Amino acid sequence: MIRVICGKKGTGKTKRIIDQANESIKEQKGDVLFLDDDNRYMFDLRHEIRFINASEYGVHTGEMFYGFVCGLLAQNFDVSLVFVDAFLKLTGCAKGGIEKLEWLFDKLNRIGKQHSVRFVLSVSGDPQEVPEFVRQYCI
Numbered sequence: 001m002i003r004v005i006c007g008k009k010g011t012g013k014t015k016r017i018i019d020q021a022n023e024s025i026k027e028q029k030g031d032v033l034f035l036d037d038d039n040r041y042m043f044d045l046r047h048e049i050r051f052i053n054a055s056e057y058g059v060h061t062g063e064m065f066y067g068f069v070c071g072l073l074a075q076n077f078d079v080s081l082v083f084v085d086a087f088l089k090l091t092g093c094a095k096g097g098i099e100k101l102e103w104l105f106d107k108l109n110r111i112g113k114q115h116s117v118r119f120v121l122s123v124s125g126d127p128q129e130v131p132e133f134v135r136q137y138c139i
Contacts, residue, residue, distance in 0.1 A: 001109070001112055001113070001118045001119070002105060002108055002109055002112065002118075002119045002120075002121065002137045003118070003119070003120045003121070003137055003138075003139045004120075004121050004122075004123050004134055004137040004138045004139065005017055005020075005120065005121070005122045005123070005138075005139060006123045006124075006125060006127040006130055006134070006135075006138045007124070007125075007127065008124065008125065008126055009124055013085075013122045013123075013124070014041065014085055014122060016122075017083055017085050017120060017122045018034075018041055018044050018045060018085075020083070020120060021034050021045055021046075021049055021083045021120075022045060022046050022049070024081055024083075025046050025048045025049065028080055028081055029080060030078045030079055030080025030081065030116075031050060031076060031078045031079045031080065031081075032048065032049045032050065032079075032080070032081045032082075032083070033049070033050045033052060033072060033079055033081070033082045033083065034049050034050065034051050034052065034082075034083045034084075034085070035052050035054045035069075035082065035083065035084045035085070035090065036051070036052075036053060036054065036084075036085045036086055037053070037054060037055045037085070037086040037089045037090055038053060038055060038086075039051075039053050041085070049083075052072075054068060054090050055090075059090050060089075060090065060091075060092050061091065061092045062091040062092065062093070062100070062101055062103075062104045065090050065091050065104070066104055066107055066108070069082065069108070069111070070111065073111065073115055073117060077115075079115075079117055080116060080117060080118065081117065081118050081119075081120070082117060082118070082119050082120070083119075083120045083122075084119065084120070084121045084122065085122045086122065087121040087122055087123050088123060088124055088125075091104065094124070098123070098125065098130060098131065098134060099131050102131070102133045105133055105134065105137070121137075
């Protein structure tokens with residue numbers, strides 16, 4: 001299952017995703033991961049959450065992002081929830097082009113169902129202007 005926190009720059013998406021991640025520890029039975037493109041918010045997360053700076057691993061395209069996530073899930077079968085801040089930066093679509101990522105949403109949805117993993121993605125943009133395949137996941 002995928003959930004998307006969508007909003008324009010400066011609308012509090014990062015604070016919201018961090019708050020959700022910290023709250024999730026109370027109810028999650030599995031491991032929680034938080035992927036970001038830098039270390040800026042590492043200390044805002046509870047210590048039980050595994051923080052990963054994906055840019056340290058050269059993740060900057062949709063294909064690389066998907067391979068990175070698959071590797072994380074293959075390495076740890078206990079992952080049940082993955083938060084991703086700066087999703088568009090990590091997939092190389094920060095300056096437009098989210099419509100090119102429909103395949104990635106399909107694959108994340110499929111792998112999520114297959115391994116009982118939920119994804120919460122932070123996406124910059126006007127919720128009314130994102131493609132329908134993204135809008136269906138917006139919370």
